[in-house]
Amino acid sequence: MAKVEFKNIKKSFGEVDVVKHFDFTVNDGEFVVFLGPSGCGKSTTLRMLAGLESITSGDIYVGDKLINKVDAKDRDLAMVFQSYALYPHMTVYENIAFALKLKGMAKKDIDTEVRKAAKMLELEPLLDRKPKELSGGQRQRVAMGRAMVRTPKVFLFDEPLSNLDAKLRGVMREEIKQLHRELKTTTIYVTHDQIEAMTLADRIVILKDGYVAQVGTPTDVFQRPANKFVAQFIGSPSMNMLEAKLISQDQAFYIQLGENLIPLPERFKALASKNLALHLGVRPTDIHLRAQHIDHERVFPFSVKIKDKELLGASILLKTEIAGQPLTVETQAAEVNTDELKLYLDLDSIHLFDALSENSLAS
Incomplete structure (x- = not known):
């Protein structure tokens, strides 16, 4: 050796x-x-x-x-x-x-x-x-x-x-x-x-x-x-990557995703700068159909229409979009029985990347 x-x-x-x-x-x-x-x-x-x-x-x-x-x-x-x-x-x-x-x-x-x-x-x-x-x-x-x-x-x-x-x-x-x-x-x-x-x-x-x-x-x-x-x-299906912007409003920082204002998680605030162009990354498994297992202060709810479904056996991939950008969600197949859903984004699991350097903004 x-x-x-x-x-x-x-x-x-x-x-x-x-x-x-x-x-x-x-x-x-x-x-x-x-x-x-x-x-x-x-x-x-x-x-x-x-x-x-x-x-x-x-x-x-x-x-x-x-x-x-x-x-x-x-x-x-x-x-x-x-x-x-x-x-x-x-x-x-x-x-x-x-x-x-x-x-x-x-x-x-x-x-x-x-x-x-x-x-x-x-x-x-x-x-x-x-x-x-x-x-x-x-x-x-x-x-x-x-x-x-x-x-x-x-x-x-x-x-x-x-x-x-x-x-x-x-x-x-x-x-x-x-x-x-x-x-x-x-x-x-x-x-x-x-x-x-x-x-x-x-x-x-x-x-x-x-x-x-x-x-x-x-x-x-x-x-x-x-x-x-x-x-x-790394990861299959691949991490969702969404174009967004970091803004300040009413003395607080938000991730602006189209018309959605997502509260900036605490772990990013030390690195935040006003009007920063970024990419928001979230894995398909970190978007949920219900929020009872997550602290409600650490989730962002939003509604979507399902465009397509891919059955993987025990799980299912839902193809939808947010702010006009493609979004993939992976969840248990038995949970999905409608084409319109309310989803919950787990803010503890999101990733932010600088739009220019593409490097992570996490400390």
């Missing part, structure tokens, strides 16, 4: 800057997820660590060792790819054992390590099969087993579950998390899937356009997004 340090990393392909600035330390034994949309630089950063891409500038350390010029095969890292990358002519046993054979390990020791990994990953009945005889999930477990037996300093995962169906992804997420609990190996996992990030990570690094948008625990990035991008990227 080892910590990983990225120091002022940059990566360019010709005139295109893919990773513009990346400074981050992964602690020894930590499970960190690099999360972001396509093209944000997350896989490129992982590939620079693995030695599969050169570094334009900056330094990467594994433990106390600078690895910029160390060959990929000598970095003591194990990578699991989206494409599995198994040898089709080899059995499961041979695929897992291959890296150990290259190291010159004794056959008896190889057999011990392969069978130990196969037992942990429930691959024992499949050791004599070829990859073409396996399901997608089984192939991914073989790829994980091949990485495990190398006992690397760091595990690297590059969108390993993207080719699997939704149910199998859930199973594999739990297996990867259990694997980390048992091995306690430093792990860096790249994905564009926020569910994978939220369920697996000790900390999440959210990237946008080659920069780090926010670093935090899953709870931090969900409950305290640092900017508008993170607020809308």
